[in-house]
Amino acid sequence: xxxxxxxxxxxxxxxxxxxxxxxxxxxxxxxxxxxxxxxxxxxxxxxxxxxxxxxxxxxxxxxxxxxxxxxxxxxxxxxxxxxxxxxxxxxxxxxxxxxxxxxxxxxxxxxxxxxxxxxxxxxxxxxxxxxxxxxxxxxxxxxxxxxxxxxxxxxxxxxxxxxxxxxxxxxxxxxxxxxxxxxxxxxxxxxxxxxxxxxxxxxxxxxxxxxxxxxxxxxxxxxxxxxxxxxxxxxxxxxxxxxxxxxxxxxxxxxxxxxxxxxxxxxxxxxxxxxxxxxxxxxxxx
Numbered sequence: 001x002x003x004x005x006x007x008x009x010x011x012x013x014x015x016x017x018x019x020x021x022x023x024x025x026x027x028x029x030x031x032x033x034x035x036x037x038x039x040x041x042x043x044x045x046x047x048x049x050x051x052x053x054x055x056x057x058x059x060x061x062x063x064x065x066x067x068x069x070x071x072x073x074x075x076x077x078x079x080x081x082x083x084x085x086x087x088x089x090x091x092x093x094x095x096x097x098x099x100x101x102x103x104x105x106x107x108x109x110x111x112x113x114x115x116x117x118x119x120x121x122x123x124x125x126x127x128x129x130x131x132x133x134x135x136x137x138x139x140x141x142x143x144x145x146x147x148x149x150x151x152x153x154x155x156x157x158x159x160x161x162x163x164x165x166x167x168x169x170x171x172x173x174x175x176x177x178x179x180x181x182x183x184x185x186x187x188x189x190x191x192x193x194x195x196x197x198x199x200x201x202x203x204x205x206x207x208x209x210x211x212x213x214x215x216x217x218x219x220x221x222x223x224x225x226x227x228x229x230x231x232x233x234x235x236x237x238x239x240x241x242x243x244x245x246x247x248x249x250x251x252x253x254x255x256x257x258x259x260x261x262x263x264x265x266x267x268x269x270x271x272x273x274x275x276x277x278x279x280x281x282x283x284x285x286x
Contacts, residue, residue: 003032048086050076055092059262061238063087063094069274095237110199116215117191121227126153126285127183130212132174132192133228134166135235137255139245146255147171147197149178149190150231154284155269156277157231157259158182162252168200175206184210191215193225234263 006018006029019026054070055062062070064084071078087093123129132149145166149159159178163170175190190207192198194216207214217224239258245251265278272280 003029007033044086047071047076047078047082048090050074051083051086051090051092055087058267059238061095061267065270066094066268066274069268095241110196110201112194112199113214113216115191115218115224116189116213117224119224119226121152123152125185126151126281127185127188128153129189129191130158130178130182131225131228132159132171132190132198133225133232134170134195134197135232136166137240137245137251139248139251141245141247144245144248144251145170147174148228148231148259149174149182150228151182152227154277154281155227155231155271156264156281160255160259162248162255164248166197168197168202171197172203172206175203179210184212186211187213189213189215191217191225192228193217194219231263 002022002024006015006022006024009018015029016026019029050071051067054067058066058070064080064087067087068078068080068083071083117129117131120129129152130149131152132147134145134147137144137146142164143166145163147161147170148157150156151158158181159174159176161170161173161177163173171192188211190212192215197203198214198216204214222229235255235258239254243254245254264276266276268274268276269280275283
């Protein structure tokens, strides 16, 4: 450890002074410095370079499990522990942030649907259950509201909409996109919280017109819609936190890129065996 300290600080202090201060011989330091580099160290250096490439490609969002999955897929055989150690020793970390989310207004007189989902988030095929929720993104121009619809099978965002207003049009637009992009099976369940946007007559009519069963969470229980909540947590951690947008259009562009380019097609999902939603869908549905 003393030799490493000397090597890293010899540009700022004379080697002789560092050696004298740390009680080591100058010749001993140079012998250590010029020793042949072991194959293991060279291999670690090469692996570290690959780790940095993967981490950068992930927009600095991947921790060691996802980095390891990416490396293995591209032919770099190594253990999870080795990847985790190299990342830890070199300060390569994923983004972390406490979860935060908007709460929709559930104080209304509209009918509330039964909770048909009952936290059964594992489904056997696409088009069995969709989940939806709303969140907000701050900009210097004001709030931007985002509604998404995900298919529980492959966790892909199949519908989304953004607006400056948190009204029924927001969730209707997200559902209409899901109807175009998603798979509809007989008995399809649409699950959301009990916000006024989802209980509105217009939204309920759209569900009924497509023979979709409506399911709603219990009041104030975010765990009933955990998959949608988890997506927003990921979005906030990996995209929103650390960035502040000048206007809503700037935020819309960033969110579009995150959902359609990165999250759906590139980002490895732990629930999906570290495949992206699109790759998982291709593998399971093909």
